[in-house]
Amino acid sequence: LEPTIIRTTEVHTPPTGLSTMPAGCQLKPLRIGALEIGFPIVQAALSGYSDWPMRMLAREHGASYSLCEVMLDQFLVTLKSERLKNQHFLYNSPEEQPVAGQLMGAEPEQFSQGAKKLVEAGFAVIDINFGCPVKKVLGRCRGGFHLSQPDVALEIIRRTRDIVPSHIPVTVKMRRGLDDTQQSRDNFFKILDGGFRLGLDAATLHGRTVVQRYNGPSRWQFLTEVKREFPDKTILGSGDLFTAESCLRMIEETGIDGVTVARGCIGNPWIFEQARALSSGRPLPPPPTLQEQRRVLERHWNLCAQLYGEARTGTLMRKFGIKYSASHPRHLDVRPDFTRIRTREDWWSVLDTWYSDDAAGVYPPVAIHEVEGTSCNC
Numbered sequence: 001l002e003p004t005i006i007r008t009t010e011v012h013t014p015p016t017g018l019s020t021m022p023a024g025c026q027l028k029p030l031r032i033g034a035l036e037i038g039f040p041i042v043q044a045a046l047s048g049y050s051d052w053p054m055r056m057l058a059r060e061h062g063a064s065y066s067l068c069e070v071m072l073d074q075f076l077v078t079l080k081s082e083r084l085k086n087q088h089f090l091y092n093s094p095e096e097q098p099v100a101g102q103l104m105g106a107e108p109e110q111f112s113q114g115a116k117k118l119v120e121a122g123f124a125v126i127d128i129n130f131g132c133p134v135k136k137v138l139g140r141c142r143g144g145f146h147l148s149q150p151d152v153a154l155e156i157i158r159r160t161r162d163i164v165p166s167h168i169p170v171t172v173k174m175r176r177g178l179d180d181t182q183q184s185r186d187n188f189f190k191i192l193d194g195g196f197r198l199g200l201d202a203a204t205l206h207g208r209t210v211v212q213r214y215n216g217p218s219r220w221q222f223l224t225e226v227k228r229e230f231p232d233k234t235i236l237g238s239g240d241l242f243t244a245e246s247c248l249r250m251i252e253e254t255g256i257d258g259v260t261v262a263r264g265c266i267g268n269p270w271i272f273e274q275a276r277a278l279s280s281g282r283p284l285p286p287p288p289t290l291q292e293q294r295r296v297l298e299r300h301w302n303l304c305a306q307l308y309g310e311a312r313t314g315t316l317m318r319k320f321g322i323k324y325s326a327s328h329p330r331h332l333d334v335r336p337d338f339t340r341i342r343t344r345e346d347w348w349s350v351l352d353t354w355y356s357d358d359a360a361g362v363y364p365p366v367a368i369h370e371v372e373g374t375s376c377n378c
Protein backbone atom coordinates (compact mmCIF):
# COMPACT_ATOMS: atom_id res chain seq x y z
CA LEU A 1 0.00 0.00 0.00
CA GLU A 2 1.31 3.43 -0.84
CA PRO A 3 -1.26 5.90 0.43
CA THR A 4 -0.99 9.58 -0.27
CA ILE A 5 -1.91 11.16 3.00
CA ILE A 6 -2.85 14.79 2.93
CA ARG A 7 -2.44 16.64 6.20
CA THR A 8 -3.26 20.27 6.62
CA THR A 9 -3.55 22.57 9.55
CA GLU A 10 -3.70 25.83 7.65
CA VAL A 11 -6.74 28.07 7.53
CA HIS A 12 -8.66 27.47 4.30
CA THR A 13 -10.00 30.50 2.54
CA PRO A 14 -12.53 29.84 -0.21
CA PRO A 15 -12.68 32.07 -3.27
CA THR A 16 -14.60 35.31 -3.09
CA GLY A 17 -17.53 35.49 -5.46
CA LEU A 18 -18.36 31.76 -5.44
CA SER A 19 -22.12 31.67 -5.65
CA THR A 20 -22.45 28.89 -3.04
CA MET A 21 -19.98 30.35 -0.55
CA PRO A 22 -20.19 33.86 0.80
CA ALA A 23 -16.99 35.87 0.47
CA GLY A 24 -14.63 35.87 3.41
CA CYS A 25 -15.65 32.47 4.84
CA GLN A 26 -12.73 30.78 6.53
CA LEU A 27 -12.48 27.10 7.36
CA LYS A 28 -10.64 26.74 10.62
CA PRO A 29 -8.68 23.55 11.21
CA LEU A 30 -10.72 20.98 13.11
CA ARG A 31 -9.58 19.87 16.54
CA ILE A 32 -11.22 17.13 18.65
CA GLY A 33 -9.91 17.23 22.19
CA ALA A 34 -6.12 16.99 21.94
CA LEU A 35 -6.33 15.62 18.40
CA GLU A 36 -5.42 18.00 15.57
CA ILE A 37 -7.52 16.89 12.60
CA GLY A 38 -6.93 19.77 10.21
CA PHE A 39 -9.26 19.94 7.21
CA PRO A 40 -12.77 19.96 8.74
CA ILE A 41 -14.65 17.97 6.06
CA VAL A 42 -14.43 14.33 7.11
CA GLN A 43 -15.97 10.92 6.42
CA ALA A 44 -19.01 9.90 8.48
CA ALA A 45 -19.74 6.57 10.14
CA LEU A 46 -21.59 4.41 7.62
CA SER A 47 -22.78 0.99 8.63
CA GLY A 48 -22.05 -1.55 5.89
CA TYR A 49 -19.73 0.88 4.12
CA SER A 50 -17.08 2.74 6.16
CA ASP A 51 -14.74 -0.21 6.51
CA TRP A 52 -10.96 -0.01 6.05
CA PRO A 53 -10.97 0.04 2.20
CA MET A 54 -13.50 2.88 2.02
CA ARG A 55 -11.72 4.86 4.73
CA MET A 56 -8.35 4.42 3.01
CA LEU A 57 -9.78 5.80 -0.22
CA ALA A 58 -11.38 8.73 1.57
CA ARG A 59 -8.05 9.44 3.22
CA GLU A 60 -6.15 9.26 -0.05
CA HIS A 61 -8.61 11.73 -1.56
CA GLY A 62 -8.31 14.32 1.17
CA ALA A 63 -10.47 13.31 4.17
CA SER A 64 -8.37 14.02 7.24
CA TYR A 65 -10.47 11.92 9.62
CA SER A 66 -13.04 9.18 9.33
CA LEU A 67 -15.35 7.07 11.43
CA CYS A 68 -15.67 3.33 11.37
CA GLU A 69 -19.08 1.70 10.93
CA VAL A 70 -20.97 1.32 14.20
CA MET A 71 -20.27 -1.74 16.37
CA LEU A 72 -22.40 -3.27 19.11
CA ASP A 73 -20.88 -3.35 22.59
CA GLN A 74 -22.19 -6.89 23.00
CA PHE A 75 -20.46 -7.96 19.81
CA LEU A 76 -17.16 -6.46 20.95
CA VAL A 77 -17.29 -7.92 24.43
CA THR A 78 -17.91 -11.44 23.13
CA LEU A 79 -15.62 -11.19 20.06
CA LYS A 80 -13.03 -13.94 20.26
CA SER A 81 -9.71 -13.38 18.56
CA GLU A 82 -9.96 -16.76 16.81
CA ARG A 83 -13.18 -15.69 15.02
CA LEU A 84 -11.34 -14.30 12.06
CA LYS A 85 -14.53 -13.78 10.07
CA ASN A 86 -15.45 -10.72 12.14
CA GLN A 87 -12.00 -9.27 12.82
CA HIS A 88 -12.30 -6.87 9.88
CA PHE A 89 -14.67 -4.70 11.91
CA LEU A 90 -11.80 -3.73 14.19
CA TYR A 91 -9.14 -3.48 11.52
CA ASN A 92 -7.47 -0.10 11.14
CA SER A 93 -4.02 0.86 9.92
CA PRO A 94 -1.51 3.62 10.72
CA GLU A 95 -1.81 5.22 7.24
CA GLU A 96 -5.48 6.07 7.76
CA GLN A 97 -5.29 7.46 11.30
CA PRO A 98 -6.96 9.22 12.97
CA VAL A 99 -10.00 6.94 12.79
CA ALA A 100 -12.84 6.77 15.28
CA GLY A 101 -14.42 3.54 16.45
CA GLN A 102 -18.15 3.93 16.99
CA LEU A 103 -20.12 2.08 19.62
CA MET A 104 -23.78 1.34 20.20
CA GLY A 105 -25.43 -0.45 23.11
CA ALA A 106 -28.11 -0.39 25.78
CA GLU A 107 -26.53 -0.85 29.14
CA PRO A 108 -23.89 1.53 30.55
CA GLU A 109 -21.60 -1.10 32.11
CA GLN A 110 -21.38 -3.24 28.98
CA PHE A 111 -21.02 -0.11 26.85
CA SER A 112 -17.86 0.94 28.65
CA GLN A 113 -16.40 -2.55 28.23
CA GLY A 114 -17.02 -2.26 24.51
CA ALA A 115 -15.25 1.11 24.49
CA LYS A 116 -12.23 -0.55 26.11
CA LYS A 117 -12.06 -3.03 23.24
CA LEU A 118 -12.11 -0.21 20.68
CA VAL A 119 -9.23 1.49 22.49
CA GLU A 120 -7.26 -1.77 22.51
CA ALA A 121 -7.91 -2.15 18.79
CA GLY A 122 -6.15 1.18 18.16
CA PHE A 123 -8.96 3.62 17.38
CA ALA A 124 -7.94 7.23 18.00
CA VAL A 125 -11.39 8.47 19.08
CA ILE A 126 -14.34 6.68 20.70
CA ASP A 127 -17.70 7.82 19.32
CA ILE A 128 -20.99 6.99 21.05
CA ASN A 129 -24.01 6.37 18.81
CA PHE A 130 -27.21 8.04 20.06
CA GLY A 131 -28.68 8.40 16.59
CA CYS A 132 -29.56 5.11 14.93
CA PRO A 133 -33.32 5.08 14.07
CA VAL A 134 -33.71 1.44 12.98
CA LYS A 135 -36.79 -0.15 14.56
CA LYS A 136 -34.95 -3.22 15.81
CA VAL A 137 -32.24 -1.02 17.38
CA LEU A 138 -34.79 1.23 19.11
CA GLY A 139 -36.73 -1.84 20.30
CA ARG A 140 -33.59 -3.02 22.08
CA CYS A 141 -33.09 0.39 23.74
CA ARG A 142 -30.02 1.28 21.69
CA GLY A 143 -28.93 4.08 19.34
CA GLY A 144 -31.52 6.86 19.02
CA PHE A 145 -33.59 5.38 21.87
CA HIS A 146 -31.17 6.98 24.35
CA LEU A 147 -32.40 10.42 23.32
CA SER A 148 -35.58 9.57 25.27
CA GLN A 149 -33.72 8.68 28.49
CA PRO A 150 -31.16 11.37 29.32
CA ASP A 151 -30.11 9.84 32.63
CA VAL A 152 -29.08 6.55 31.03
CA ALA A 153 -27.44 8.41 28.14
CA LEU A 154 -25.39 10.46 30.59
CA GLU A 155 -24.43 7.36 32.55
CA ILE A 156 -23.16 5.81 29.31
CA ILE A 157 -21.09 8.92 28.60
CA ARG A 158 -19.75 9.03 32.16
CA ARG A 159 -18.67 5.39 32.22
CA THR A 160 -17.19 5.57 28.74
CA ARG A 161 -15.23 8.72 29.58
CA ASP A 162 -14.00 7.06 32.78
CA ILE A 163 -12.70 3.94 31.07
CA VAL A 164 -11.16 5.55 27.97
CA PRO A 165 -7.66 6.96 28.62
CA SER A 166 -7.77 10.73 28.95
CA HIS A 167 -5.64 11.41 25.84
CA ILE A 168 -8.23 9.64 23.63
CA PRO A 169 -11.22 11.86 22.80
CA VAL A 170 -14.75 10.63 23.48
CA THR A 171 -17.44 12.03 21.20
CA VAL A 172 -21.13 11.50 20.55
CA LYS A 173 -23.33 11.23 17.47
CA MET A 174 -26.91 12.44 17.95
CA ARG A 175 -29.98 13.22 15.95
CA ARG A 176 -31.72 16.45 16.95
CA GLY A 177 -34.18 14.57 19.11
CA LEU A 178 -36.45 11.57 19.17
CA ASP A 179 -39.25 13.63 17.61
CA ASP A 180 -40.42 17.24 17.35
CA THR A 181 -41.85 17.62 20.87
CA GLN A 182 -40.55 20.09 23.46
CA GLN A 183 -39.71 17.11 25.69
CA SER A 184 -37.40 15.74 22.99
CA ARG A 185 -35.72 19.09 22.63
CA ASP A 186 -35.21 19.38 26.38
CA ASN A 187 -33.77 15.87 26.49
CA PHE A 188 -31.37 16.70 23.66
CA PHE A 189 -29.96 19.72 25.48
CA LYS A 190 -29.84 17.88 28.79
CA ILE A 191 -27.72 15.12 27.23
CA LEU A 192 -25.44 17.45 25.31
CA ASP A 193 -24.90 19.91 28.13
CA GLY A 194 -24.42 17.12 30.67
CA GLY A 195 -22.17 15.24 28.25
CA PHE A 196 -19.85 18.21 27.79
CA ARG A 197 -19.68 18.61 31.58
CA LEU A 198 -18.66 14.94 31.82
CA GLY A 199 -15.81 15.51 29.37
CA LEU A 200 -17.20 14.86 25.88
CA ASP A 201 -14.74 16.29 23.35
CA ALA A 202 -17.15 16.82 20.45
CA ALA A 203 -20.63 16.07 19.17
CA THR A 204 -21.80 15.28 15.65
CA LEU A 205 -25.38 16.33 15.00
CA HIS A 206 -27.64 14.98 12.29
CA GLY A 207 -30.36 17.58 11.78
CA ARG A 208 -33.23 15.05 11.55
CA THR A 209 -35.21 13.46 14.37
CA VAL A 210 -35.17 9.73 15.01
CA VAL A 211 -38.80 9.27 13.97
CA GLN A 212 -38.15 11.34 10.85
CA ARG A 213 -35.54 8.77 9.73
CA TYR A 214 -34.71 10.14 6.25
CA ASN A 215 -38.00 11.81 5.38
CA GLY A 216 -37.73 15.51 4.71
CA PRO A 217 -34.64 17.66 4.85
CA SER A 218 -32.06 17.79 7.60
CA ARG A 219 -32.71 20.95 9.65
CA TRP A 220 -29.45 22.88 9.44
CA GLN A 221 -30.97 25.73 11.48
CA PHE A 222 -30.84 23.43 14.50
CA LEU A 223 -27.06 23.16 14.09
CA THR A 224 -26.85 26.96 14.21
CA GLU A 225 -28.81 26.97 17.47
CA VAL A 226 -26.63 24.30 19.04
CA LYS A 227 -23.40 26.05 18.06
CA ARG A 228 -24.73 29.30 19.53
CA GLU A 229 -25.53 27.47 22.75
CA PHE A 230 -22.07 25.86 22.92
CA PRO A 231 -19.73 28.30 21.17
CA ASP A 232 -16.59 26.87 22.78
CA LYS A 233 -17.34 23.22 22.05
CA THR A 234 -16.51 21.25 18.92
CA ILE A 235 -19.68 20.62 16.93
CA LEU A 236 -19.79 18.71 13.66
CA GLY A 237 -22.79 18.65 11.36
CA SER A 238 -24.43 15.92 9.30
CA GLY A 239 -27.29 15.72 6.87
CA ASP A 240 -27.78 16.28 3.15
CA LEU A 241 -24.13 16.80 2.23
CA PHE A 242 -24.07 15.60 -1.36
CA THR A 243 -21.70 18.06 -3.00
CA ALA A 244 -18.44 19.76 -2.06
CA GLU A 245 -20.25 23.12 -2.10
CA SER A 246 -22.86 21.90 0.37
CA CYS A 247 -20.14 20.88 2.84
CA LEU A 248 -18.65 24.36 2.81
CA ARG A 249 -22.08 25.94 2.91
CA MET A 250 -23.13 24.00 6.02
CA ILE A 251 -20.07 25.25 7.89
CA GLU A 252 -20.59 28.82 6.70
CA GLU A 253 -24.34 28.95 7.36
CA THR A 254 -24.34 27.28 10.76
CA GLY A 255 -20.97 28.27 12.26
CA ILE A 256 -20.15 24.67 13.23
CA ASP A 257 -16.59 23.39 13.32
CA GLY A 258 -16.73 20.64 10.74
CA VAL A 259 -18.95 18.30 8.75
CA THR A 260 -19.18 14.55 8.28
CA VAL A 261 -20.01 13.48 4.73
CA ALA A 262 -22.15 10.33 4.62
CA ARG A 263 -24.20 9.22 1.59
CA GLY A 264 -22.42 11.86 -0.47
CA CYS A 265 -19.07 10.06 -0.29
CA ILE A 266 -20.11 6.45 -0.91
CA GLY A 267 -18.54 5.66 -4.29
CA ASN A 268 -17.45 9.30 -4.43
CA PRO A 269 -14.19 9.86 -2.54
CA TRP A 270 -13.47 12.76 -4.91
CA ILE A 271 -15.85 14.94 -2.91
CA PHE A 272 -13.06 15.52 -0.36
CA GLU A 273 -10.51 16.81 -2.86
CA GLN A 274 -13.22 18.91 -4.49
CA ALA A 275 -14.01 20.48 -1.10
CA ARG A 276 -10.31 21.09 -0.49
CA ALA A 277 -10.02 22.82 -3.85
CA LEU A 278 -12.96 25.12 -3.17
CA SER A 279 -11.81 25.89 0.33
CA SER A 280 -8.38 26.96 -0.85
CA GLY A 281 -9.72 29.32 -3.48
CA ARG A 282 -9.46 27.09 -6.55
CA PRO A 283 -12.44 26.38 -8.83
CA LEU A 284 -14.45 23.21 -8.39
CA PRO A 285 -12.41 20.47 -10.13
CA PRO A 286 -14.18 18.66 -12.98
CA PRO A 287 -15.66 15.26 -12.11
CA PRO A 288 -13.04 12.46 -12.31
CA THR A 289 -12.48 11.13 -15.82
CA LEU A 290 -13.32 7.51 -16.55
CA GLN A 291 -9.64 6.60 -16.29
CA GLU A 292 -9.40 8.24 -12.87
CA GLN A 293 -12.53 6.40 -11.82
CA ARG A 294 -11.06 3.13 -13.08
CA ARG A 295 -7.94 3.57 -10.96
CA VAL A 296 -10.08 3.95 -7.84
CA LEU A 297 -12.38 1.07 -8.81
CA GLU A 298 -9.35 -1.21 -9.20
CA ARG A 299 -7.79 -0.01 -5.95
CA HIS A 300 -11.03 -0.43 -4.03
CA TRP A 301 -11.31 -4.05 -5.19
CA ASN A 302 -7.69 -4.74 -4.25
CA LEU A 303 -8.01 -3.21 -0.77
CA CYS A 304 -11.20 -5.15 -0.19
CA ALA A 305 -9.57 -8.42 -1.30
CA GLN A 306 -6.63 -7.69 0.98
CA LEU A 307 -8.93 -7.34 3.99
CA TYR A 308 -11.62 -9.94 3.32
CA GLY A 309 -10.03 -12.32 0.79
CA GLU A 310 -11.01 -12.67 -2.87
CA ALA A 311 -13.91 -15.03 -2.18
CA ARG A 312 -15.92 -12.48 -0.18
CA THR A 313 -14.97 -9.44 -2.21
CA GLY A 314 -17.43 -9.81 -5.11
CA THR A 315 -20.51 -9.65 -2.91
CA LEU A 316 -19.09 -6.81 -0.84
CA MET A 317 -18.09 -4.68 -3.81
CA ARG A 318 -21.45 -4.79 -5.62
CA LYS A 319 -23.02 -2.05 -3.53
CA PHE A 320 -19.93 0.14 -3.97
CA GLY A 321 -19.89 -0.45 -7.74
CA ILE A 322 -23.51 0.68 -7.91
CA LYS A 323 -22.56 3.90 -6.10
CA TYR A 324 -19.46 4.47 -8.23
CA SER A 325 -21.54 4.09 -11.37
CA ALA A 326 -23.28 7.40 -10.51
CA SER A 327 -20.14 9.25 -11.72
CA HIS A 328 -20.34 7.59 -15.15
CA PRO A 329 -22.13 9.56 -17.91
CA ARG A 330 -24.09 6.40 -18.76
CA HIS A 331 -24.80 5.40 -15.16
CA LEU A 332 -28.18 3.87 -15.89
CA ASP A 333 -26.49 1.38 -18.23
CA VAL A 334 -23.44 0.78 -16.04
CA ARG A 335 -25.28 0.24 -12.77
CA PRO A 336 -26.98 -3.11 -13.67
CA ASP A 337 -23.62 -4.62 -14.61
CA PHE A 338 -22.27 -3.95 -11.12
CA THR A 339 -25.27 -5.69 -9.54
CA ARG A 340 -24.15 -9.00 -11.08
CA ILE A 341 -20.54 -9.02 -9.85
CA ARG A 342 -19.26 -12.22 -8.28
CA THR A 343 -15.56 -12.52 -9.11
CA ARG A 344 -12.49 -10.40 -9.82
CA GLU A 345 -12.92 -11.33 -13.50
CA ASP A 346 -16.50 -9.98 -13.43
CA TRP A 347 -15.30 -6.70 -11.89
CA TRP A 348 -12.49 -6.25 -14.44
CA SER A 349 -14.87 -7.15 -17.25
CA VAL A 350 -17.21 -4.30 -16.19
CA LEU A 351 -14.20 -1.98 -16.05
CA ASP A 352 -13.09 -3.06 -19.54
CA THR A 353 -16.59 -2.52 -20.90
CA TRP A 354 -17.33 0.87 -19.34
CA TYR A 355 -14.07 2.38 -18.13
CA SER A 356 -11.66 1.82 -21.05
CA ASP A 357 -12.03 5.20 -22.73
CA ASP A 358 -10.78 8.33 -21.11
CA ALA A 359 -14.02 10.26 -21.34
CA ALA A 360 -15.26 12.89 -18.90
CA GLY A 361 -17.17 11.75 -15.82
CA VAL A 362 -20.20 13.43 -14.23
CA TYR A 363 -20.98 14.63 -10.71
CA PRO A 364 -23.32 12.07 -9.09
CA PRO A 365 -26.93 13.28 -9.39
CA VAL A 366 -28.08 14.44 -5.94
CA ALA A 367 -31.43 12.66 -6.33
CA ILE A 368 -29.67 9.28 -6.20
CA HIS A 369 -28.65 9.81 -2.57
CA GLU A 370 -31.96 11.26 -1.53
CA VAL A 371 -33.93 8.26 -2.71
CA GLU A 372 -31.56 5.67 -1.28
CA GLY A 373 -31.44 7.34 2.11
CA THR A 374 -34.99 6.31 2.83
CA SER A 375 -33.97 2.68 3.22
CA CYS A 376 -30.69 3.11 5.09
CA ASN A 377 -30.11 2.12 8.63
CA CYS A 378 -28.55 4.82 10.79
Ligand SMILES: Cc1cc2nc3c(=O)[nH]c(=O)nc-3n(C[C@H](O)[C@H](O)[C@H](O)COP(=O)(O)O)c2cc1C
Binds near residue numbers: 218
Ligand atom coordinates in the same frame (compact mmCIF):
# COMPACT_ATOMS: atom_id res chain seq x y z
C1 LIG B 1 -26.11 3.32 4.82
C2 LIG B 1 -25.93 4.22 6.00
C3 LIG B 1 -25.30 3.74 7.13
C4 LIG B 1 -25.12 4.58 8.24
N1 LIG B 1 -24.44 4.10 9.32
C5 LIG B 1 -24.19 4.92 10.38
C6 LIG B 1 -23.42 4.46 11.48
O1 LIG B 1 -22.93 3.33 11.52
N2 LIG B 1 -23.23 5.34 12.51
C7 LIG B 1 -23.74 6.61 12.50
O2 LIG B 1 -23.53 7.37 13.44
N3 LIG B 1 -24.46 7.06 11.46
C8 LIG B 1 -24.68 6.25 10.40
N4 LIG B 1 -25.38 6.73 9.33
C9 LIG B 1 -25.84 8.12 9.33
C10 LIG B 1 -24.86 9.03 8.60
O3 LIG B 1 -23.61 9.07 9.23
C11 LIG B 1 -25.41 10.46 8.46
O4 LIG B 1 -25.58 11.03 9.72
C12 LIG B 1 -26.74 10.51 7.71
O5 LIG B 1 -26.70 9.68 6.56
C13 LIG B 1 -27.09 11.92 7.27
O6 LIG B 1 -26.15 12.42 6.36
P1 LIG B 1 -26.45 12.50 4.76
O7 LIG B 1 -27.84 13.04 4.62
O8 LIG B 1 -25.37 13.45 4.26
O9 LIG B 1 -26.31 11.12 4.23
C14 LIG B 1 -25.60 5.90 8.22
C15 LIG B 1 -26.24 6.38 7.08
C16 LIG B 1 -26.40 5.58 5.98
C17 LIG B 1 -27.07 6.13 4.76
